[in-house]
């Protein structure tokens with residue numbers, strides 16, 4: 001199958017040429033945020049230089065141009081994830097806000113004592129803390145699908161945990177710590193068999209592999225623009241249209257209304273009903289440009305490229321007797337590897353790697369309960385994207401050797 005032309009891609013990311021003390025940057029922190037290609041940067045500068053205006057309300061030319069671009073950005077994102085149309089695509093600030101939108105707008109109204117929300121032990125705090133707190137406020141209960149020794153979901157346990165008392169199943173598609181790719185279509189079937197909804201946290205999957213919300217049959221699905229070659233400040237909540245029609249908004253103000261009297265208000269049509277106030281205009285337009293950029297490369301190619309790098313990193317790191325790698329085997333994981341070097345705290349390791357201009361992340365990756373299950377407070381994590389190479393993984397491993405020498 002065709003591979004990525006990484007060298008051509010790297011030319012569109014000037015930041016990758018940066019050097020620290022004469023050593024070229026190796027950027028391996030893509031699960032935290034990806035870099036932004038020139039075509040997306042140009043979209044941002046073009047907007048502010050040529051048609052910046054407030055949207056939906058103005059009747060002047062600039063406002064009409066900005067409004068059309070902003071509204072059509074919803075159409076483009078809908079196409080990118082296989083949604084039916086802009087009515088199912090709400091622009092938010094990030095995945096975290098998208099998860100909060102579901103929990104506040106749906107959860108607060110629909111959950112009550114005796115109701116259950118089924119999560120997994122590998123959820124990111126954006127999902128876990130959100131549902132945990134909404135459950136506390138509504139008297140509902142959170143339950144957690146356990147993981148196996150290989151860091152996969154225990155699907156037999158999942159079938160037991162989801163019952164007719166379950167109102168929502170909320171699962172991460174690809175774990176940002178383990179790299180585990182969860183069977184979200186199967187989990188959707190399990191949820192729907194019990195008349196529960198499913199929310200998919202797709203922060204680490206929409207940017208990295210083909211994702212089709214209709215194939216998954218997700219009721220809600222959340223992701224962030226900054227993890228898919230787009231800017232920060234833009235995220236998406238996908239929701240099935242009939243659910244979004246029935247659901248009440250939880251952010252009120254301008255743009256989200258059609259009619260306001262002193263007594264009450266009538267909501268705007270979808271998706272504007274959930275986009276209160278001046279929206280994230282430029283970022284939304286830039287996200288559409290990021291969708292174009294990634295589709296030009298091909299999501300299947302991106303998926304294969306990341307799988308190849310993750311497998312190579314997994315193999316090289318597990319060759320080291322004093323390195324523990326977390327998550328599934330090399331041939332069945334998303335584009336990241338979390339690990340620890342015996343005797344060296346992850347923060348010290350990442351600091352030493354930084355001395356060699358290798359950028360990784362260290363800490364709990366906003367999955368503290370998962371790290372409790374793994375039996376470690378922190379881990380180091382290398383995560384890959386379209387511009388990374390095997391040579392860069394060799395640089396990572398060399399820097400791990402340096403760290404071992406330093407702490408030996």
Ligand SMILES: Cc1ncc(COP(=O)(O)O)c(CNc2co[nH]c2=O)c1O
Pocket residue numbers: 031032033094095096097124126127172174175176201203204224235361365366
């Ligand atoms: C699975 C998952 N869910 C939700 C989020 C939240 O996304 P945000 O709202 O755009 O921040 C992240 C970000 N994960 C990480 C952010 O920094 N390091 C990470 O691993 C994530 O990986």
